[in-house]
Amino acid sequence: MSISAIVVDIEGTTSPTSSVREDLYGYTRERLPQWLADNRGGAADAVITGTRELAGRPDADEAEVVEILRGWLNSDVKAQPLKTAQGLICAEGFRSGALHGQFFPDAPPALRAWHGAGLALYVYSSGSVRNQQDWFAHARDGELASLIGDWFDLNNAGSKRERASYEKIAGAIGVPAEQILFLSDHPDELDAAVAAGWSAIGVTRPGEPNSPRPPHRWVGSFAEIDLENL
16 A cells, blocks of 8 residues: 655754754753743743643742753753743744754755645654744745644654554544654654554664664665655
C-alpha cells in the first residue's frame, strides 16, 4: 500500500537543532520573568501551577518558577508548562520579526513537492503547536504553514517515544498506519512509530546530536527519499 501521509519532526529533521535551541530557547530564557509577571491572572497561571506540580515544589514563588523553567530549557526537558510558555513568548518574537523559522535547504522544496503531489503533510514535534505553526509560517525563505494539514505536540498527542502517541495521530488524521511515513532524526521516535505500524525513515545531518541506529533506513537529505520504493 502506498504512502498517503508524511509526518515530520522539526529539530534535526526539517531544521537545525542549533537554530531552535539558540533562537527560541534564548528568546524564551531572556523574557520568562517579565512574561510571567505580565500574564498573572491569565496564561501564566497554568504555567506556574504546572511547573510547581512537575517540579514537586508546590510552594515555589515566581522567581523560583523562572529558575525551574530555565533549568528545563538548559537541559532540553520536554515539559508541557515550559513548551506552553515558550510558544506564547516566542509568538511575540515571530510577529515582531525578531524570530524566523530556519530550515535545511532540502526541506522546503521536498515539502512543496510532496504537497503538490497530493500527499497530506503533518508536523509532530515536542515544541508546542503554537511554536510549530509560527516556525513554518515565518520561515526565513517563505511561508510553509499552508502546506501542513495539522500539528501535533506533547499536549495533543503525547510523548514522541510512545507507540500510543503515533496511534493517536493516525486516528486523528484518519489515515491507516501503513500509509503513514514518519521522518525524524531520533531513533527512539522511529522505533515508536514503527511499533504503531507506520513506515519510518531516519534523517541524519552533519552537526546534529543524534546518531543513526539500525534497523531503520537513514538519509542525509529529503531529496534522497523515494516514496515509490519504500
